[in-house]
Amino acid sequence: MKSHRKILTVNIPERMAFLNITPKVAEALRESGIREGLCLVNAMHITASVFINDDESGLHTDYKRWLERLAPFDPTPSGYAHNRTGEDNGDAHHKRQIMGREVVVAVTDGQLDFGPWEQIFYGEFDGRRPKKIMIKFIGE
Amino acid sequence: MKSHRKILTVNIPERMAFLNITPKVAEALRESGIREGLCLVNAMHITASVFINDDESGLHTDYKRWLERLAPFDPTPSGYAHNRTGEDNGDAHHKRQIMGREVVVAVTDGQLDFGPWEQIFYGEFDGRRPKKIMIKFIGE
Amino acid sequence: MKSHRKILTVNIPERMAFLNITPKVAEALRESGIREGLCLVNAMHITASVFINDDESGLHTDYKRWLERLAPFDPTPSGYAHNRTGEDNGDAHHKRQIMGREVVVAVTDGQLDFGPWEQIFYGEFDGRRPKKIMIKFIGE
Numbered sequence: 001m002k003s004h005r006k007i008l009t010v011n012i013p014e015r016m017a018f019l020n021i022t023p024k025v026a027e028a029l030r031e032s033g034i035r036e037g038l039c040l041v042n043a044m045h046i047t048a049s050v051f052i053n054d055d056e057s058g059l060h061t062d063y064k065r066w067l068e069r070l071a072p073f074d075p076t077p078s079g080y081a082h083n084r085t086g087e088d089n090g091d092a093h094h095k096r097q098i099m100g101r102e103v104v105v106a107v108t109d110g111q112l113d114f115g116p117w118e119q120i121f122y123g124e125f126d127g128r129r130p131k132k133i134m135i136k137f138i139g140e
Numbered sequence: 141m142k143s144h145r146k147i148l149t150v151n152i153p154e155r156m157a158f159l160n161i162t163p164k165v166a167e168a169l170r171e172s173g174i175r176e177g178l179c180l181v182n183a184m185h186i187t188a189s190v191f192i193n194d195d196e197s198g199l200h201t202d203y204k205r206w207l208e209r210l211a212p213f214d215p216t217p218s219g220y221a222h223n224r225t226g227e228d229n230g231d232a233h234h235k236r237q238i239m240g241r242e243v244v245v246a247v248t249d250g251q252l253d254f255g256p257w258e259q260i261f262y263g264e265f266d267g268r269r270p271k272k273i274m275i276k277f278i279g280e
Numbered sequence: 281m282k283s284h285r286k287i288l289t290v291n292i293p294e295r296m297a298f299l300n301i302t303p304k305v306a307e308a309l310r311e312s313g314i315r316e317g318l319c320l321v322n323a324m325h326i327t328a329s330v331f332i333n334d335d336e337s338g339l340h341t342d343y344k345r346w347l348e349r350l351a352p353f354d355p356t357p358s359g360y361a362h363n364r365t366g367e368d369n370g371d372a373h374h375k376r377q378i379m380g381r382e383v384v385v386a387v388t389d390g391q392l393d394f395g396p397w398e399q400i401f402y403g404e405f406d407g408r409r410p411k412k413i414m415i416k417f418i419g420e
Binding site: 001003005038040042043044045046070071077080081082083084085090093094096097098100101102104132134136138 | 332336337338343350378379380384394418
């Protein structure tokens, strides 16, 4: 069994944004030399997500509006008890739960084994500082 | 290490429906010959989900009503910016994020290692055409 | 390839609560002897979640309030068709979908390969009885 680990660091200038990291994951797969196995990609921070969906800007606009409706930004401690700690990102911890922490992707014949429109995104909900993303492969 | 890949194709006649695919996944596991490992099952389309829950029709009725409340069908571009592309399935990309893309299940002693009520479902949110589901095992 | 399986049993006295199970997962990893691989942790019951977020009590208060807003407890069959079965936990099957069934964590150098604040939680939405959690490692 082989394994390969790679950490990406991103620094998103907005509070909330989505970044297509598929090319970076594909590059890490080539480095790994793995032909058959599984690929885990996860946000290492708890106010961010990794998810798979469409690379379409209208959809990303929709996601932002929808997440803001489900878990609105509110820096006050009455909005989110979490903000009693001095943080203002209570909403981001909720948005991340909707979009998920991680994806697991099959590796087949040395490729990310995707459907026709699958792309891997990093979802940032409390940006403007460096954040890390884990890529881990196991296989042969 | 062994691996095994199988693609299921489904064509759901409704826009939204849930299909129990547990017997298909168990069959793929038998074909694989794997006794210990992990099983990934994911929707290969981005308006569909794979999730684990109860095979109970009342619950599925509840899920449909709830998802419709959280992300209502609206074919217009004012409802979902994604629909500016000519698509009418903006809602389906949102419903899929709630229910998730994939499940990972332990394989132990050649069986899907489930709790008492766990069943694997394909969740369709934009049906009436063929869609693919990935099953990938790794193990020994 | 090595694998290791461990079942945790919990009995949460409240209907809804979050329990940090990170030390138990780390202990299972030490028992496994695995240095490189993947770790799956999943709820074996369908009214419970395993998720990764912050060990901060204000946030947990926020999550409970938010989940209650998204999927309110209602024991009646008019609230949830699932409750026609005689169950009263229709809400719990919905809360679990928001928070997720499982997490997959990288294992690197014999450690759970976490970001700075990542902790693994069991999320209970229909407690007051014994429930099981699966931990499965594969690797070397």
